Amino acid sequence: MNKKVEVIEEEEISKTQIKKEADALKLIGRELVGLSKKQLLQIPGSELLFHAISVAHKISDKNEALRRQIQYIGKVLRNEDCDAIRTAIDKLNNKHQQLTHATLRLEKLRDDLIAEGDSKINELLEQFPSLERQKLRQLIRQANKEKKAEKPAKAAKDLFAYLKPVCL
Incomplete structure (x- = not known):
């Protein structure tokens, strides 16, 4: 009856937490895709992000392709300053x-x-x-x-x- 008790380090993040963060990034990506080109100019971000959003604008009539593109935008957003992007989106929504x-x-x-x-x-x-x-x-x-x-x-x-x- 000698079971080992594993101690989870504080730095480890659970799989559920990772999925929640990815879903939150996808929601931000979906909001970014919904913005017009004029509104996107007010959003801080990299060229890669804006290129991914422009591709999403072009494929907006195909559901599965759009879902995959938004998932990719979420992946790109991992390397962006999401707080600044979220603030800019809130400003646009609450003008x-x-x-x-x-x-x-x-x-x-x-x-x-x-x-x-x-x-x-x-x-x-x-x-x-x-x-x-x-x-x-x-x-x-x-x-x-x-x-x-x-x-x-x-x-x-x-x-x-x-x-x-x-x-x-």
């Missing part, structure tokens, strides 16, 4: 959400400028020196007048439009 957040931040900045005045203008000019102090002051002054007179916020919209190309 609308990012734009919404950026617009909300810009609206808050505009409201803060109207409320705080010169101190906030100085902070903003440190971040974005291409903005004009005089133009900012003029738009903020008009926005405050409209706010006190309870008129439509035309100057606030103009301030938003002035900040948008620079601050987004």
Whole structure:
């Protein structure tokens, strides 16, 4: 009854873990194949990866050939920076959400400028020196007048439009 107990080293990876990692890489590969050529330009990767993706675009109507090509893309992805690729794909998929957040931040900045005045203008000019102090002051002054007179916020919209190309 003297059985040997084998101690598995921490460095060894189980077969199941290897398969899970390969499946995850294939999923990333499938997402990459689904992207357009314009979107692929924003993805970091090697020439070999992009060549494999272009081949997959050409054989997209044959199921078994496409499956094998995606499996090959997964193999190529083993030598790539998958975290950077995953981040780039997420950015492409969440572009609308990012734009919404950026617009909300810009609206808050505009409201803060109207409320705080010169101190906030100085902070903003440190971040974005291409903005004009005089133009900012003029738009903020008009926005405050409209706010006190309870008129439509035309100057606030103009301030938003002035900040948008620079601050987004």
